[in-house]
Amino acid sequence: MRSLSTEFIEFALGKAVLRFGEFTTKAGRLSPYFFNAGLFNDGESLGKLGEFYAKAILASKIDFDMLYGPAYKGIPLVATTAIALSGLGHNKPFCFNRKEAKAHGEGGSTIGAPLHGRVLIVDDVISAGTSVRESVEIIRNAGAKPCCVAIALDRMEKGLSEKSAADEVESAHGMPVISIANLDDLLVYLETKEGMAENLENVRYYRERYGAAHA
Numbered sequence: 041m042r043s044l045s046t047e048f049i050e051f052a053l054g055k056a057v058l059r060f061g062e063f064t065t066k067a068g069r070l071s072p073y074f075f076n077a078g079l080f081n082d083g084e085s086l087g088k089l090g091e092f093y094a095k096a097i098l099a100s101k102i103d104f105d106m107l108y109g110p111a112y113k114g115i116p117l118v119a120t121t122a123i124a125l126s127g128l129g130h131n132k133p134f135c136f137n138r139k140e141a142k143a144h145g146e147g148g149s150t151i152g153a154p155l156h157g158r159v160l161i162v163d164d165v166i167s168a169g170t171s172v173r174e175s176v177e178i179i180r181n182a183g184a185k186p187c188c189v190a191i192a193l194d195r196m197e198k199g200l201s202e203k204s205a206a207d208e209v210e211s212a213h214g215m216p217v218i219s220i221a222n223l224d225d226l227l228v229y230l231e232t233k234e235g236m237a238e239n240l241e242n243v244r245y246y247r248e249r250y251g252a253a254h255a
Contacts, residue, residue, distance in 0.1 A: 044099070045221035048092050048192075049229045055085050058193075058226075060239045066167050069250055072242035073226070075193045077164035078113060090120030092220045093162060093190055094128055097121070100218045102188045105157030107134035108179060110171045118162040121190075137178055155182035161189045166205045166217065176213050188215050194222035197250040204252035223247060 052058035056079060063074040080089045097104075107125075109118025115136045122134040135152030159179045163171055172189055179186045189209060194217070199205035206217040227247065230240040 043225075044092065044095055045225040046229055048220045049226060051085075051088060051092070052193075055079060060242075069197075069246075072239065072246050075165065075195075077117070077192050086116060086120050087124070089117070089192070090122075090124035091127075093117065093121040093192070094124035094130075096218060096220045097125070097160065097190050098128065098130065100188070100190075100216070102160060102216070102218070103158060104132070104160040104187050106132055106153055106155070106159055106184075107162055108155065108159050108175060108186075109134065109136040109162050110175045111137050111139050114161075114163050114171070114175075117164060121162050137175075149178060150182075155179055155184040157184060158187040159184045160187055163189060164192050165195065166191055166209055167199075172209050172213065186213060186215055189217045191217065191219045192221070194219035196223040196247070196252055198252050202252065207252060223251070 049058065052075065057076055059074050060072060061074065063071045065071050077089070080086050107118050107122050109115050118134050118136055122132055125132055133153030135150045135155060137150050138148075155178070161172065161175050161179075163175075166172060166189070176186045189206075191206070194204070194206050196204050196206070199208040201208060203211065206219070209215075209217055223243070227240070227243060230236045230243060
């Protein structure tokens, strides 16, 4: 039986969300692979993505009361994850933030259910951790508690220190980061596939050069 991470990697490759080549990251690193969750851009793929998030969240056994998605990428992610969780028997409220607070109508800086209790943040990846810091601030200012971040792919590479960006978030905010798949899962996948020798070698080299110290 294939693991959830393997299924997700194949799904991402099939949708060209995960690609191999030469790509420059935000940190200025030349990466042999690229992941862009924004390319899950039709109903079928977005619905399937939500199922992957929901299964990863439930497998983590994290206790949470609601979901939160940071604008903009986190908006469709949190919505599809909430729908998928409901389909698996876990109906949870969700909300997302506005980029600018609204002064008229219902007002406020978030849309959806009021922030309360233990809040699980749904995002695509963690790079510099800026989105998470902003989310944590919004959640805490509302009197709620951020309890976890769920992402699609953990690149497991150095952030601002020798730690991975995900580990930096865990240390800074005292909450776990869970992912559907990570770089080690990708390496294992490449090791089992014919015709992937060059990609495997390139990803291994990147992992050795930029991988977090203890990841």
